[in-house]
Amino acid sequence: MRKISDWGNYPVIEAEVSGFDTTAQLRAQLEQPGDVIAFGNGRSYGDASLQNRILLTRRFNKFLSFNDETGELCCQAGVLLSEILDVFVQRGWFLPVTPGTKQITVGGAIAADVHGKNHHVDGSMGHHIITMDVMRNDGTVVTCSPTENAEFFNVTVGGMGLSGIILNATFRLRKVDTAYIREETVRASNLDEIMDAFEASNDWTYSVAWIDCLAKGDRMGRSILMRGEHATTSDLVQQMHKEAPLSPKQGMQLGIPINFPDFALNPLSMKAFNFAYYNKTRPGTHQQIINYNSFFYPLDAIDNWNRIYGKRGFTQYQFVIPKEAGREGMRTILKRITDSGLGSFLAVLKLFGEQDSFMSFPMAGYTLALDFPISLKAMDLFKELDAMVADYGGRLYLAKDSRMDAAMFEKTYPNADEFRQAIALLNEGATKFSSLQSQRIGITS
């Protein structure tokens, strides 16, 4: 037994923890009856990969094959996105989809069906899976794809690890000329401006905004839109970049060695941070060439940044609301958040494109993600926000969630009922895939 938690350090539990190197070892572990869930690199925020018994997938991390004509990569599910980048960027390939951290496993990326700054163009991770192998609770292995065992594929993509343990996956990497991004930043002084800017950025492959949730009144929603394209060699200007277009200089890695005391994060320190970030960008539109790490993974440069929230832990409230409800809905919800004064250190706004999948989080509309230190006040606020999100026809992201209740899940995920039945069927037998989250939101008992 040992203490274990996901990225938000809330909740922290005691669990029986073990890993595996081979499918035979995994099969032997699944013979032990009871509830069990896969745990990748612990970057989901809440309790989606927590259970009394946990199977660590990180050791199952071998690259199996790569086709340098097509970019098709087959690897085991414990491989980190960062490992893929370390190996393949220098050879001119990039991930088809990446969230804001590269410290997640391929299995986790599929189970949470993660999205990135290119969702409006390329969809979520699940759209790029050509085929994958998944081990069921009885030790059998199912090969599935959008055409082979499609129903099983559909409950596995975005299925939060409840259909089985993803063993390996094949997907196509994206060809790039350089390791750099041609980035354009646009400063927007309020919510209307940023939404206009998003809607005018549909042709850009990548777009995301950092929004200052503490700005009130006329300035509410003031933000910086960052949009980008993979730079071509002719985009590069600096001699250093031109000489080694696929090998960016690694930036400095900083670390947070210990949990910060609770008082380190307060409205004043957060306001200072948000203001500094906003003012770093001058008004108007600006272009620059930056390496992919700075563009996609600014927070990965600080190891264990979750420790700034101290021992009590934190959660990230990420919701999406349909585009029709977007302007009014986002204004109402944002106002409630700014009025609460519990506002967050980091808030990210993004316009999703269409999404057609069984259980995944994205939908055509606006998504906002905010960090909150765990507190009773914040928990009360979330209840209020849940009601608003549900009213607008939106939902919460399971990969970030640690506290939504079953009614909220039921109301906001249209296939909740069907999903529950499918998982119940798959889980027949002595061993069940089930997480603390799936129990809390009523998918598993």
Place this chain on the structure above:
Amino acid sequence: MKNVLILGATSDMAQAIAKKYAAEGWSLTLAALEKELLEPIAGDLQVRNEIAVQTLEFDATDFSNHRKLYESLSTKPDVVIAAFGYMSDQDEVRNDLEDIKRTIDINFTGMASVLSVVAEDFEQRGSGAIAAISSVAGDRGRQSNYIYGSAKAGLSAFLSGLRNRLAPKGIHVMTVKPGFARTKMTENLELPAALTASPEQIADAVFQGLEKKRSVVYTLWMWRFIMLIIKHIPEPIFKKMKM
């Protein structure tokens, strides 16, 4: 292209060491007891680094076969890293003679046997470097794991002597004492984070240590001092402690 031979290549530490050498552009020969576990490891390194990787079956306790096995290598290594080992739960098996023998055979006799063969070849060629994974458990016998500890103490003494013999000939021998490591042996244990090295940290320490010709490497610096203190506790006090 330089070649490294890793003995016991399926452990987490050895896999991290292999990745490090592969990333530095070395060719690899991986040897381990369970050859079927080696294939995906070798395949992975080939996809990652586009380098040559050979695999072979190696049984640390099949002493009489060590010379033949080493002589059969088509590429003779520039560096040999011996990373195999065996540790059981001593509370369960402390009176089990078979397990005691196995602990000594793998951790000491197997190491001494295979490294003697390697040393002979390096001596003839006049170049080469050896690193072997020993343990802080060998620095002083403690009640919780003195059987394993004594085998590792023997190994540390063996390596020290071998280093002494080969140093004038330009051949370097390095002893590695990892301390706590986050590996499959310890994944269900709560370890003090500050004292626990990841396999990657150990791999870096081994690679850098050999580059700098260090003699004894504790992967995390505090361990050198922790063991220094433990070694110097007077026996009358030490024997009453629970360690």
